[in-house]
Amino acid sequence: MGNVQFWRWRRGDWGQRVSDDYILRTVNDTEIQITEHEIGHGFGMPDFYEVPDRPPGGFPMPTIMWAGNSSTITNWDAWLLRYTWSQLKKDTARFPLVPSTNQPMNVAPRAKVTTSYVSPWETVVALNDGLDPAHSNDRTQKVYGNWPEMGTHWVQYDFDLAYTLSQTDVYWFKDGGGIDVPRSYKIEYWDGNAWREVKNANGRGTRADMYNTTTFDPVSTTKIRLQILSSSTASTGILEWKVTGIAL
Numbered sequence: 001m002g003n004v005q006f007w008r009w010r011r012g013d014w015g016q017r018v019s020d021d022y023i024l025r026t027v028n029d030t031e032i033q034i035t036e037h038e039i040g041h042g043f044g045m046p047d048f049y050e051v052p053d054r055p056p057g058g059f060p061m062p063t064i065m066w067a068g069n070s071s072t073i074t075n076w077d078a079w080l081l082r083y084t085w086s087q088l089k090k091d092t093a094r095f096p097l098v099p100s101t102n103q104p105m106n107v108a109p110r111a112k113v114t115t116s117y118v119s120p121w122e123t124v125v126a127l128n129d130g131l132d133p134a135h136s137n138d139r140t141q142k143v144y145g146n147w148p149e150m151g152t153h154w155v156q157y158d159f160d161l162a163y164t165l166s167q168t169d170v171y172w173f174k175d176g177g178g179i180d181v182p183r184s185y186k187i188e189y190w191d192g193n194a195w196r197e198v199k200n201a202n203g204r205g206t207r208a209d210m211y212n213t214t215t216f217d218p219v220s221t222t223k224i225r226l227q228i229l230s231s232s233t234a235s236t237g238i239l240e241w242k243v244t245g246i247a248l
């Protein structure tokens with residue numbers, strides 16, 4: 001049984017090809033091994049018709065998943081069911097190891113990010129690359145900056161799914177030259193028809209060298225943006241912008 005990993009499971013041919021009519025006709029019979037066998041496929045168990053499908057050295061006891069080999073479900077079939085499910089559980093596409101967002105988490109990396117302006121040598125995807133800066137002039141990762149623009153510019157996240165958002169954390173870019181922290185900024189969400197400012201925004205800091213956390217009344221939305229007003233002497237930039245949300 002230690003060699004099970006060598007079985008060739010024939011993908012795309014996992015049985016279940018008996019009709020409803022057949023199952024209903026035979027379900028009260030004493031011998032329903034075909035129905036039992038097909039139900040085994042329903043749990044993800046394979047066929048063993050061909051020699052290469054069987055484990056090297058054969059089976060320790062008959063199995064209903066090899067048609068004609070057993071007319072009843074055996075202890076070995078029960079073992080195979082547990083084994084099959086232990087293998088499926090390892091399949092991260094079916095059972096994501098990352099918890100789905102029924103707990104608040106940074107959902108920014110799931111967003112498409114756009115901006116009203118980015119300097120050609122910088123990149124706006126820096127905002128949600130998931131990398132925490134060491135300080136506000138950390139150029140070891142990509143950064144977003146809009147030099148030499150002044151006044152109001154925006155950065156925006158678009159999500160494929162609606163999220164309930166309740167917090168943002170902004171790490172401002174400040175290079176001691178043309179880029180400085182902003183004068184102020186607004187947090188807006190898309191309500192389905194128009195942009196609205198979040199309510200009870202508490203924070204909206206403009207400190208360098210740290211995440212500036214802002215909490216607000218939760219909003220359910222697919223888009224959020226920052227409207228950033230620069231100082232009168234410098235452009236603005238962001239190293240990382242987190243958005244805390246829960247999937248609806």
Ligand SMILES: [Zn+2]
Nearest residue numbers: 014015037047
């Ligand atoms: Zn089969």
